Amino acid sequence: SAVISQKPSRDICQRGTSLTIQCQVDSQVTMMFWYRQQPGQSLTLIATANQGSEATYESGFVIDKFPISRPNLTFSTLTVSNMSPEDSSIYLCSAAQGDYGYTFGSGTRLTVV
Amino acid sequence: GDSVTQMEGPVTLSEEAFLTINCTYTATGYPSLFWYVQYPGEGLQLLLKATKADDKGSNKGFEATYRKETTSFHLEKGSVQVSDSAVYFCALSAKGGNKLVFGAGTILRVKS
Numbered sequence: 001s002a003v004i005s006q007k008p009s010r011d012i013c014q015r016g017t018s019l020t021i022q023c024q025v026d027s028q029v030t031m032m033f034w035y036r037q038q039p040g041q042s043l044t045l046i047a048t049a050n051q052g053s054e055a056t057y058e059s060g061f062v063i064d065k066f067p068i069s070r071p072n073l074t075f076s077t078l079t080v081s082n083m084s085p086e087d088s089s090i091y092l093c094s095a096a097q098g099d100y101g102y103t104f105g106s107g108t109r110l111t112v113v
Numbered sequence: 114g115d116s117v118t119q120m121e122g123p124v125t126l127s128e129e130a131f132l133t134i135n136c137t138y139t140a141t142g143y144p145s146l147f148w149y150v151q152y153p154g155e156g157l158q159l160l161l162k163a164t165k166a167d168d169k170g171s172n173k174g175f176e177a178t179y180r181k182e183t184t185s186f187h188l189e190k191g192s193v194q195v196s197d198s199a200v201y202f203c204a205l206s207a208k209g210g211n212k213l214v215f216g217a218g219t220i221l222r223v224k225s
Contacts, residue, residue, distance in 0.1 A: 106156040
């Protein structure tokens with residue numbers, strides 16, 4: 001199965017600033033996903049990112065707050081914009097791999113102060 | 114919509130005890146079912162999966178059988194180890210839907 005390199009692994013950011021998280025996959029994948037995991041909670045899907053089209057956002061998430069890029073079949077970024085302490089979470093990217101299921105990056109632990 | 118319900122934790126067991134973590138689902142059609150494990154401070158790893166009714170997924174001594182009649186996918190292990198301490202997530206992917214829907218997660222603590 002594919003391997004996803006996600007960075008940064010953690011960051012502490014000031015409120016009002018933005019952070020861009022990157023995910024690099026070692027093989028081409030059609031569908032990538034971005035999830036948020038708030039402290040002690042399960043994973044919530046933010047959006048689905050397909051190459052060549054705009055990301056599809058889930059209810060409660062908007063492009064202005066979480067812009068996503070998907071320039072090719074091996075790379076995607078998620079930006080958390082105008083951050084507040086409520087954005088403190090773990091953010092994970094994932095890639096769909098057909099029969100292999102879904103592979104996840106190691107996550108970005110974000111703390112907003 | 115599609116949903117996954119897991120038994121609440123934490124589950125605390127002694128080493129070599131038998132483990133069951135219950136998972137039931139609601140979905141239209143016949144989804145694929147997954148168990149993921151998250152060790153402390155790490156991302157998610159696929160533990161096992163099943164794509165159709167009566168399939169049994171297995172890995173590292175863990176097993177789960179896709180039961181369409183009870184819409185369940187319970188995780189079992191005959192003898193847990195301290196190193197199995199982690200959070201376990203049950204998830205589904207609807208056919209054609211692609212995205213994963215996760216349960217709330219179950220914390221497992223194994224004591225020596």
